[in-house]
Amino acid sequence: xxxxxxxxxxxxxxxxxxxxxxxxxxxxxxxxxxxxxxxxxxxxxxxxxxxxxxxxxxxxxxxxx
Numbered sequence: 001x002x003x004x005x006x007x008x009x010x011x012x013x014x015x016x017x018x019x020x021x022x023x024x025x026x027x028x029x030x031x032x033x034x035x036x037x038x039x040x041x042x043x044x045x046x047x048x049x050x051x052x053x054x055x056x057x058x059x060x061x062x063x064x065x
Contacts, residue, residue: 001049006056014060018053021046 006014025046031037 001052003052003056006052007059009056011057011060014053014057018050018057021050021053025050 006017009017025043028037028043028046032040032043037043
């Protein structure tokens with residue numbers, strides 16, 4: 001997911017995206033804990049996507065003040 005794609009979305013869409021990424025991150029962490037996760041790189045990718053979404057949310061909320 002690219003930051004430019006995220007900037008096109010509005011705040012409610014970004015919050016939905018954040019919730020779905022957090023759920024996916026939780027699922028991957030559980031798979032890692034039970035040693036069912038074969039591709040550990042997915043965890044890092046999801047973490048970076050979460051950071052991107054949070055950054056765009058912060059930028060958009062600061063611009064509306």
